[in-house]
Amino acid sequence: MKKIILAPNAFKGSLSATEVAIALEKGLRLGGFTGNIHCCPVGDGGDGTGDLLRNYLKANSFFMPVQNPIGKLTKAPIGWIASSHTAIIEMADASGLRLLNPQEYNPLKASSFGLGQLIKAALDREAREIIICIGGSATVDGGVGMLAAIGIRFINKFGGLCDPDPVGIQSLETIDTTTLDPRIHRTKLVVLCDVKNKLLGPNGAATVFGPQKGANPDVVNMLENSLTHLDKIVFKQTSANMRALPFGGAAGGVAAALNIFCNASLVEGIDYFLQCIHFDEILEDADWVITGEGAIDAQTLEGKAPFGVAKMAKKKHIPVIAVAGSISEVSQSRLGKYFQQIININQHHTTLKEAIRNTRKNLIKTASELKIAD
Numbered sequence: 001m002k003k004i005i006l007a008p009n010a011f012k013g014s015l016s017a018t019e020v021a022i023a024l025e026k027g028l029r030l031g032g033f034t035g036n037i038h039c040c041p042v043g044d045g046g047d048g049t050g051d052l053l054r055n056y057l058k059a060n061s062f063f064m065p066v067q068n069p070i071g072k073l074t075k076a077p078i079g080w081i082a083s084s085h086t087a088i089i090e091m092a093d094a095s096g097l098r099l100l101n102p103q104e105y106n107p108l109k110a111s112s113f114g115l116g117q118l119i120k121a122a123l124d125r126e127a128r129e130i131i132i133c134i135g136g137s138a139t140v141d142g143g144v145g146m147l148a149a150i151g152i153r154f155i156n157k158f159g160g161l162c163d164p165d166p167v168g169i170q171s172l173e174t175i176d177t178t179t180l181d182p183r184i185h186r187t188k189l190v191v192l193c194d195v196k197n198k199l200l201g202p203n204g205a206a207t208v209f210g211p212q213k214g215a216n217p218d219v220v221n222m223l224e225n226s227l228t229h230l231d232k233i234v235f236k237q238t239s240a241n242m243r244a245l246p247f248g249g250a251a252g253g254v255a256a257a258l259n260i261f262c263n264a265s266l267v268e269g270i271d272y273f274l275q276c277i278h279f280d281e282i283l284e285d286a287d288w289v290i291t292g293e294g295a296i297d298a299q300t301l302e303g304k305a306p307f308g309v310a311k312m313a314k315k316k317h318i319p320v321i322a323v324a325g326s327i328s329e330v331s332q333s334r335l336g337k338y339f340q341q342i343i344n345i346n347q348h349h350t351t352l353k354e355a356i357r358n359t360r361k362n363l364i365k366t367a368s369e370l371k372i373a374d
Contacts, residue, residue, distance in 0.1 A: 002035035002287045002372065004028065005313075007279070009041075009293035009305035010048045011325055014359040017041030017048060023360045024290055024323070027367025040282055042291075044305040045192030045250075045269025047098065047136025050090025054079035056277045059088055064121045066094045066114035069138040070104055076118055078125075086129045087122035091115045091251055092136030095145075097213060100138055105214025107223060108166050110138045112254050116149025123150075123181060129188040132258070133269070134251035140210050140223045141165050142199070142230045142242075143257025151179040152261065166226040172233050177261065189264035192272055196302055197249035199227055199242050199256050205249035213252075227253055234260060270308030279312055288372055289313045292323035296342060301334060310338035323366055325355050 008020040015023065021039040028037060043049025054061060059079030068074045079088030092098060094114030097105070115132075122130050139145065141164070144154055148164035153176040155161060162168040197203050206215070206223035215223060230253075231242040240260045242248055247266040248256035258264035274280075283289070291309040293300075300307050310320045319340040327344050335342060345362040346355045355362075 002033075003038065003285055004033070004035065004372065005038050005040055005282060005286045005289045007040045007042050007289055007291045007309045008323070009044060009291070010046065011294040011359050012047070014294065014325070014356045015363075017043060017052060019360070020292070020363060023363035024367045027364040028370065028372070030364065031368035031370060033372055038282065038286075040277070040279070042270065042279075042305050042309060043133070043273055044303070044308060045133050045135050045194035045273070046305075047090075047092040047096060049133040049135065049192060049269060049273060050079065050088055050093065053088050053131065053133070053273065053276065057081060057088070059086075064118060066117040067111070068099045068114055069095050069110040069112075070100065070106065071111070074099060074114070076114065078118055078122055080125065084129065085125070085127050086131065087125065087127040089115070089118045089122065089130060089132045091132065091134040091254065094118050095139055096136045097138040098136060102214075105138065107138070107140045107210055107213045107215045107252075108219060110141065110213065111145030111165050112137065112139045112141055112143055112251070113145035113149045113164065115254065116146035119146070119184075120150055120181065123183045123187065127187055129190065131190050131192065132264070133192045134254055135194045135269075137251040137254065138213055139254070140205055140213060140215070140227070140252035142169065142227050142253035143251075143255075144169055144230065146254055147257055147261055150184060151181045152177055153179055166223050169226050169230050172229060175233060175237055180261065184262050189258060189262055190272065191247075191250075191255055191258050191264050191266050192269035193247040193250040193255055193266055194269045194304065195250050195299070196246050198245060199231060199248040199253050200224065201243075203249075205252045208249070209252060268303045268308070270303060270305045274308055274312060279309075283313060283316050283318060286313075286316075286318050289318055289320045290323065290367070291320060294325045295328070296322055296324040296326070297328035307338065314338055321370065323363065325359060
């Protein structure tokens with residue numbers, strides 16, 4: 001009897017990873033597959049990864065009142081594993097784009113302060129380790145909001161405090177770390193990143209992710225200038241180079257800030273996630289793996305969830321099928337080394353709105369048509 005592992009990521013803006021796995025399972029059963037199906041939704045540090053980790057690691061959750069990206073009060077969960085004093089934090093729960101209406105998008109003022117409040121709450125619980133998933137943020141603030149929440153002061157040339165946001169840091173003169181919460185240096189921080197982009201430049205946080213968070217070309221330039229100035233001040237004071245860090249542009253520079261000021265480890269999210277859930281053991285005796293996410297493109301091969309899943313399956317010589325809402329022109333020869341098939345669940349010329357609305361239906365239909373014998 002055949003065994004299929006369903007290990008999809010979320011389809012952004014439509015279904016969670018768990019909902020995608022459920023839809024695929026339904027389709028396989030409708031298509032007549034009677035073998036074993038193991039649903040194993042995955043995350044690569046992007047929005048929803050923290051929720052999956054809390055479930056897999058059987059963490060309890062408690063909720064904290066925090067500021068959302070525009071300063072409004074919201075409640076965000078922290079996963080807590082009492083036996084190891086480990087906290088699991090999802091940045092998107094406090095500083096995420098999904099907490100805002102499109103008319104509220106404002107990357108020049110959006111702050112990561114709420115993430116810092118969650119970190120402080122974990123420290124108050126005497127966390128020994130904090131796992132932070134940083135995808136889905138609304139911010140391009142270089143992490144200054146988060147750092148302000150855990151005690152760092154950003155001072156202008158007049159000796160006053162800068163607002164900890166991209167506009168405020170344009171007048172930054174000095175970073176005062178003497179008031180940083182000292183507990184941060186006694187705590188292991190691991191940051192799950194879903195992109196490898198560095199902080200600055202054509203592939204940096206402002207240029208690539210700013211438009212997704214509401215920035216027009218003029219605002220992108222302002223954000224780039226703010227981050228460049230922050231990088232200059234940080235280097236002057238610490239000799240640490242924010243712009244040089246792989247993953248440093250993740251979450252608008254939060255990853256770089258956590259690494260430099262909190263000694264956090266920046267890791268490829270999907271590899272860390274799969275290790276956490278012992279995915280290699282889940283793959284034992286599997287005949288097929290089905291993975292996927294909303295879009296499969298050039299970034300897929302840079303460490304996105306489907307690629308991480310496929311790499312691990314390839315080591316065990318297990319064929320992999322990927323499903324996606326859109327597939328862009330990338331090197332088919334490179335993809336072919338890892339995926340037996342790549343299937344677009346949508347018809348040609350489908351609008352994004354239609355694709356999002358019909359994701360579940362199209363996943364079920366696609367899975368029902370797969371030719372996998374029991």
